[in-house]
Amino acid sequence: MLNWIIKFITAAVLSHAFFLWVGPHIVMSKLDKNLKRAQTEYRPECGERWVEGVFYVNPDCLSESARKPNPDFIYTLIPYDLKKGNLIVSAPVPSDDRYWSIHAHNRNTDAFYKITNTEIDGDYFKFLVTRDRNLNPELPVAYASSNKGLILFRLAMKNFNEYSILDEFRRSTNRKYVENL
Amino acid sequence: MMQNQGLLKNTMIPISGGILLSFMFFYQFTHTTSFAQKMLGDVHINQWISHFDQSMQGQNPWLRNYIAFTGLVGSIRPEIIYLEAMYDDNQNPLLGSQDYILKGTPPDCRYWSFVVYDFNNRRIEPYEETIASFHRIELDENGQYEIIITDDLRNYPDQNAISHAGNDFNIIMRIYGPKISYYKNKYSVPVGSILPSKEYVELDN
Numbered sequence: 243m244l245n246w247i248i249k250f251i252t253a254a255v256l257s258h259a260f261f262l263w264v265g266p267h268i269v270m271s272k273l274d275k276n277l278k279r280a281q282t283e284y285r286p287e288c289g290e291r292w293v294e295g296v297f298y299v300n301p302d303c304l305s306e307s308a309r310k311p312n313p314d315f316i317y318t319l320i321p322y323d324l325k326k327g328n329l330i331v332s333a334p335v336p337s338d339d340r341y342w343s344i345h346a347h348n349r350n351t352d353a354f355y356k357i358t359n360t361e362i363d364g365d366y367f368k369f370l371v372t373r374d375r376n377l378n379p380e381l382p383v384a385y386a387s388s389n390k391g392l393i394l395f396r397l398a399m400k401n402f403n404e405y406s407i408l409d410e411f412r413r414s415t416n417r418k419y420v421e422n423l
Numbered sequence: 424m425m426q427n428q429g430l431l432k433n434t435m436i437p438i439s440g441g442i443l444l445s446f447m448f449f450y451q452f453t454h455t456t457s458f459a460q461k462m463l464g465d466v467h468i469n470q471w472i473s474h475f476d477q478s479m480q481g482q483n484p485w486l487r488n489y490i491a492f493t494g495l496v497g498s499i500r501p502e503i504i505y506l507e508a509m510y511d512d513n514q515n516p517l518l519g520s521q522d523y524i525l526k527g528t529p530p531d532c533r534y535w536s537f538v539v540y541d542f543n544n545r546r547i548e549p550y551e552e553t554i555a556s557f558h559r560i561e562l563d564e565n566g567q568y569e570i571i572i573t574d575d576l577r578n579y580p581d582q583n584a585i586s587h588a589g590n591d592f593n594i595i596m597r598i599y600g601p602k603i604s605y606y607k608n609k610y611s612v613p614v615g616s617i618l619p620s621k622e623y624v625e626l627d628n
Contacts, residue, residue: 309494
């Protein structure tokens with residue numbers, strides 16, 4: 243009987259540890275799949291959602307699998323893979339009277355970088371995402387702890403009729419991989 | 424034959440049972456459940472469960488899964504406070520068959536809003552009617568908000584009202600760019616009261 247209980251508990255503990263580890267990765271893989279679909283399936287009502295590695299989420303075209311999106315926010319996503327090089331991201335910054343932020347997330351969804359428009363002087367922001375702690379670039383740096391991850395922009399709408407103007411505003415977001423700095 | 428039965432009884436059953444039990448436990452943290460809410464969250468204020476920047480590196484793995492599966496992607500402290508409620512002030516689930524009054528004092532922050540979602544954490548359509556945001560809510564003379572949550576907005580013209588469209592629901596309060604003192608005293612975050620509108624009218628009278 244003791245043997246039976248030991249097997250039961252061991253299986254429960256080990257499988258639970260596995261579920262805890264794999265859970266966030268499953269969510270991120272699902273997001274990858276949705277982004278891939280959005281990249282390959284053009285829907286006129288959603289506009290140009292995928293432009294050179296930047297995914298412009300249209301609130302009217304959110305996937306059914308999206309959980310708890312904030313209707314007030316216009317989300318912009320940049321999935322990245324640092325195996326392709328260090329990543330430089332640049333984006334327009336709105337005035338402080340509306341909420342705007344950038345968050346960088348590791349593959350397991352943990353955030354490792356955050357900045358908001360109140361912390362930025364100027365109307366454009368550029369930063370570097372890398373795993374290399376020996377770099378000393380002049381840009382602000384976000385140090386990732388996994389190769390793959392996600393940059394998430396939140397831009398608040400004061401009213402829903404602002405969408406078109408704000409969508410145009412965010413379109414100057416860019417990302418590029420660089421081998422050397 | 425006997426050997427196979429022995430293998431099944433002594434090895435396969437305990438291992439499968441262990442995996443099944445572990446999955447059932449894990450599953451609780453992939454949805455907004457009472458169990459997950461009891462186990463997770465920073466502080467519980469009335470029926471509200473608060474999460475202070477829950478995407479921090481090195482956080483507990485159950486919370487990491489909860490936020491990944493329920494969609495409440497967080498931040499690095501101090502930036503985002505989420506509050507979740509599944510119940511009204513009487514600890515009854517929030518039902519699509521009733522109207523509710525959500526009332527309270529706004530938090531001190533850059534942005535706050537209330538959004539209702541269905542029990543699977545999906546947005547309710549039309550989504551534009553499911554949000555009460557500080558950009559658009561009118562406060563009363565005491566600086567308080569009073570928001571009606573209903574399935575028919577036409578019953579409340581010219582009032583702060585949002586729609587649950589007949590779905591049983593939960594409410595998320597988002598607080599972005601909060602004042603720092605909320606982190607020193609987590610119970611100081613102002614939360615709203617949620618009462619069925621009929622009961623609220625009786626109390627008001």
